[in-house]
Amino acid sequence: MSTLATLGWGPYFSAQLSSEEASTLLVGRVVADRGRRLRLRFEAGDRLVIVPGHLLGAEPAPVAGDFVLAAPGEPPVVARVLERRSALSRNAAGRATVEQVLAANVDLVLVVQGLDEGAHPRRLERTLAAVHASGAEPAVILTKADLVPDAGAALAEARAAASGAPVLLASGVSGEGLDGLAGLVGPGRTAVFVGPSGAGKSTLVNALLGRAEQPVAAVRARDARGRHTTTARRLFELPGGGCVIDGPGIRELRLWDAGGIAAAFDDVAALAAGCRFRDCRHAGEPGCAVAGAVEAGRLDAGRLESLRKLEREAALQEARRGGAAARAEKLRWRPIKKAQRRMYRDRDRG
Numbered sequence: 621m622s623t624l625a626t627l628g629w630g631p632y633f634s635a636q637l638s639s640e641e642a643s644t645l646l647v648g649r650v651v652a653d654r655g656r657r658l659r660l661r662f663e664a665g666d667r668l669v670i671v672p673g674h675l676l677g678a679e680p681a682p683v684a685g686d687f688v689l690a691a692p693g694e695p696p697v698v699a700r701v702l703e704r705r706s707a708l709s710r711n712a713a714g715r716a717t718v719e720q721v722l723a724a725n726v727d728l729v730l731v732v733q734g735l736d737e738g739a740h741p742r743r744l745e746r747t748l749a750a751v752h753a754s755g756a757e758p759a760v761i762l763t764k765a766d767l768v769p770d771a772g773a774a775l776a777e778a779r780a781a782a783s784g785a786p787v788l789l790a791s792g793v794s795g796e797g798l799d800g801l802a803g804l805v806g807p808g809r810t811a812v813f814v815g816p817s818g819a820g821k822s823t824l825v826n827a828l829l830g831r832a833e834q835p836v837a838a839v840r841a842r843d844a845r846g847r848h849t850t851t852a853r854r855l856f857e858l859p860g861g862g863c864v865i866d867g868p869g870i871r872e873l874r875l876w877d878a879g880g881i882a883a884a885f886d887d888v889a890a891l892a893a894g895c896r897f898r899d900c901r902h903a904g905e906p907g908c909a910v911a912g913a914v915e916a917g918r919l920d921a922g923r924l925e926s927l928r929k930l931e932r933e934a935a936l937q938e939a940r941r942g943g944a945a946a947r948a949e950k951l952r953w954r955p956i957k958k959a960q961r962r963m964y965r966d967r968d969r970g
């Protein structure tokens with residue numbers, strides 16, 4: 621049985637309801653999002669509900685993890701989406717200026733990497749920068765631990781890339797690390813799995829649930845790539861408390877916001893405090909403590925390069941978004957300019 625509390629409901633959300641809404645509308649959490657058909661979990665159970673057209677194009681359109689108010693009926697109709705506590709976003713594929721919210725109201729983002737592929741520190745860094753910007757805390761899960769005899773090197777590589785975020789070894793097959801994973805999620809909290817297709821996200825979800833809820837499929841033998849088995853995001857309640865959201869594989873979380881870069885590289889920031897120049901760019905300046913750490917083998921040159929690349933990307937995006945905002949502003953003024961011209965014309969004639 622779900623209660624609103626086991627679903628992660630709390631004062632942050634209840635404070636958003638007017639007394640009229642509290643007495644006439646139902647509260648539900650989005651457990652699966654598929655456009656107009658949304659599956660909500662109410663205290664009384666799951667229902668498919670209708671999302672009225674005006675909410676579909678609107679911001680925010682409901683996604684997995686959202687708390688929504690719905691008017692009772694057959695079926696219930698969504699009235700509004702409550703303000704989110706956090707949201708995991710990325711740049712929509714191929715669009716520099718479109719934010720795509722993947723999951724709402726998450727406390728924890730579980731970044732999954734299969735050990736059959738190695739630790740992939742550069743990919744972890746990019747993903748963690750995006751997670752830090754979301755308002756949720758990150759954790760790295762190195763899964764398929766049963767496939768490698770010694771995960772020590774991969775663990776060390778991932779830790780060096782994780783900037784203090786917890787890094788766990790796990791296996792959906794042997795069950796290693798599952799208690800630690802469930803403990804990270806914890807009662808009343810919500811975690812979302814992200815990671816490339818085939819990494820083993822759904823296998824972990826099934827192992828945590830103790831039943832095969834999510835289909836899983838073998839990676840392609842040719843190149844170990846996943847087959848995008850999971851196609852929609854779904855929320856599950858864990859037997860020991862807490863919720864997890866499983867979703868489609870994401871090779872890379874394209875950065876939406878530069879806000880998480882500093883937190884994802886706080887070790888570099890700490891080193892930079894020792895540079896001779898306050899505005900040191902760590903690009904060959906004398907007395908550079910960051911370059912010194914690379915030379916001494918205390919900082920991976922790849923990690924520094926990764927930081928530079930992310931900063932460049934974020935700056936580029938900021939500029940593009942500035943351009944998009946200017947275009948939107950121009951469009952906003954166009955009808956007014958037209959009306960003005962008409963006004964002057966009429967006045968000059970009259």
Ligand SMILES: Nc1nc2c(ncn2[C@@H]2O[C@H](COP(=O)(O)OP(=O)(O)OP(=O)(O)O)[C@@H](O)[C@H]2O)c(=O)[nH]1
Binds near residue numbers: 824
């Ligand atoms: N040996 C071993 N195999 C695993 C483990 N986890 C997943 N696999 C295998 O890896 C393949 C992919 O697992 P999935 O759980 O479907 O991966 P996914 O991350 O959900 O992939 P998408 O849904 O495509 O994003 C399957 O063949 C699983 O059986 C593990 O811990 N150990």
Ligand SMILES: [Mg+2]
Binds near residue numbers: 867
């Ligand atoms: Mg899956």
Ligand SMILES: [Zn+2]
Binds near residue numbers: 896901902903909
């Ligand atoms: Zn420097």
